[in-house]
Amino acid sequence: MKRTNFELIFTGNELINGKILNTNSKWLGKRITKLGGKITRMIIVPDELKIIANAIKESLTRKPDFIITSGGLGSTFDDMTYQAVSDALGIPLKLNSEALKYIEEKYGFAQQAGIIKDGNLNKYRRKMAFVPETSRILYNPVGAAPGAKIDYGVTQIICLPGVPAELKSIFRRTVTKLIQKKIGDVSFVENSIFSTGFIESEITHVVDKVMSEINVNLEDNSQVSFTTKSPQIWIKTLVKAPYKKIIIEFHVSCLGPPKIATKNVERAIELLRKYIEEEGGMCYMEDEI
16 A cells, blocks of 8 residues: 655745744644644745746655645745746646636625725736646635645645645635545544653554554554555654653544554554553553643
């Protein structure tokens, strides 16, 4: 079972200079992972046409299944993602009639609602309808700038707005379905167990023990093994409140068919509890902390 790979490109000087926190990276990372995707790269690039285009070109050399861009689809001079995609792919940038109609309707509605005084499409608003020629327009229920999907070889390029509410809306409405169609019946299942009574270095050997034991006795191992070098069950330790009562979180995850992955995570949690308690520690589930 081949993993579906994603590379994410975030544009914006405001992200690089720290003016705005890149919350889109966290949100997309969590959603894509839950859907069974594997994010192999995330980068932030400034609002410079050549740099954005080069980032897309470089990403394409690795032939990921998806490239998702965030930002640069609006009406201002520094919104240049569609031009960058066109330059990177060698595909003309053209006025898309579907996008133009959509934008016209959005501004017309905003004028009728009294949100704006003038709903006519000036050159700045029309700019948002210029997309790479082969684009499929992605409807934006929240804002005026439409997203787009461009197929290039084995890679699907998805361009999303940088405004979080707009990005999330398009992702939920359209992009989730595209990912599910590509990945199929695979899910990322996760759960956590917490312990007290140890510092992290005192209990690390328990993680090795559980991962070694469970990854050679997984439920239906043939269906959840993606490569022989990466574990099917992954356990990550995270230290909570290190300056007061030390709590260690053991975050367990598994990727595979939903029922099988769930069983494997449950088994790993059972083993962690058993071995931690044998060492003299106390175990809790999240709602017990």
